[in-house]
Amino acid sequence: MKSIVFNVNGQSVTVEAEPEKPLLWVLREDLGLTGAKYGCGMALCGCCTVHLNGKALKSCTMLAVQADGAEITSRRQFAIDDDDDVLGKPLDLKEFLATVKRILERSGR
Numbered sequence: 001m002k003s004i005v006f007n008v009n010g011q012s013v014t015v016e017a018e019p020e021k022p023l024l025w026v027l028r029e030d031l032g033l034t035g036a037k038y039g040c041g042m043a044l045c046g047c048c049t050v051h052l053n054g055k056a057l058k059s060c061t062m063l064a065v066q067a068d069g070a071e072i073t074s075r076r077q078f079a080i081d082d083d084d085d086v087l088g089k090p091l092d093l094k095e096f097l098a099t100v101k102r103i104l105e106r107s108g109r
């Protein structure tokens, strides 16, 4: 376990987390901030996006220990209601696959 200190939505928090635990799961499981969702786990869909020191990033592929000392803004801070947030809706596999297909087509793959 590693002690991690960061500022989340204006509040200083300290959590104990495994060094290999992604930031997304520390936010969701340890801090109860469920605005960031798990979708692909591969930095493709954006469901897990948070702002770290003012820059948007995918929290599914970033280790929580890498956020030590950082300022994090989650979707809750922006007062997005999970019930009417498009990215917050339960993942529909067909929609997800169509999104991945569009991304791959745009990137020329």
Ligand code: FES
Pocket (backbone or CB within 6 Å): 037, 038, 039, 040, 041, 042, 043, 044, 045, 046, 047, 048, 049, 058, 059, 060, 061
């Ligand atoms: S869960 Fe899809 S980008 Fe993180």
